Amino acid sequence: VENRGTLNATLEKITLTESNNPAIKFTSSGLEEGSELNAGENATLTVKVEYDNNVTSQPESTEGTFTVTLDYSQKEGTSGTPNTETAADKLIATETTTGDGLYADDYESGRYIYKGANPNNYITFNDETWRIMSVESDGTLKIIRDTSIGNIAWDTSNSNNWTRPATLNIYLNNDYYNSLSSKAKSLIQTHTWSIGLVTINNSDLAAQIESEKSATWTGNIGLMTLSEFLRSNTNIEQCGNYSLNNTNKDTCKTTNYIVPTSGYLWTVSPRASTTNSVLDVNSYGNVGSLYALNDISGVLPVLYLTSNIHLDGEGTSTDPYKIVS
Secondary structure (H helix, E strand, C coil): CECCCCCCEEEEEEEECCCCCCCEEEEEECCCCCCEECCCCECCCEEEEEECCCCCCCCCCCCCCCCEEEEEEECCCCCCCCCCCCHHHHHHCCCCCCCCEEEECCCCCCCEEEEECCCCCEEEECCEEEEEEEECCCCCEEEEECCCCCECCCCCCCCCCCCCCCHHHHHHHHHHHHHCCHHHHHCECCEEEECCCECCCCCCHHHHHHHHCCCEEEECEECCCHHHHHHCECCHHHHCCHHHHHHCHHHHCCCECCCCCCCEEEEEEEECCCCCEEEEEECCCCEEEEECCCCCEECCCEEEECCCCCEECCCCCCCCEEECC
């Protein structure tokens, strides 16, 4: 039992149903009426299921059901009201127009994006460090893992079609997804992703974004688009599109938190001029492309968190945001 709220609670009543099978005996332990459960803490209720030794013959029914109802209330003497501020509300309140931080997106109305060398967008998810990329217009949070899960081929058949489905698509939404904790999986919002083709050396970021939106895919876990990488830079004058970023890569790599410290990172964006190349970013600050079957690029999983969560913390590396409900 976990208290995901912001108030301390008291267990007022435990209701246990009677066994509907005389041969099966249920008992519980570990929680008592009047016990307290503080915000952010958890407790364990143990249910023991056993064959009743008073039964002397095999019954016709070999199944039984048992229900436990736990009625909690706000702990007496605890001040405050439940936290109704959503994660989106909390983050949007920190909006800035200068330096590292959360900015209103110039290209998509109602969306906010984190920019800079090291904005306060750290969040703990699946007991790991992730970064919040954006607050979406629907209230969901788009987050990206802070470190790569390893170098993996985008598609071993050398196709840049994510919905084929690509090798990496299958891995992220099956093996990797299933490796997450049950709590983490419950927080993921299935979402629509932009996976359209990107033209090399595109100097018009607005046009590139529209091109990315020309094809979509719906799923649980994906990768960043190329435009999301470019929009994460505070130095828009020098780094605001594909061509500018590569021309000024030595500067651009110092003002974008997604630039890897070493190696390469895949995006979800396929290259328009070929059927086997995918856009990548690297530690030199460059944007380039690699064959989809290439396994030298790292993978930063990206996903959406549901809109009904609440956050504690300040988003710094030492006090990352924590999901409390």
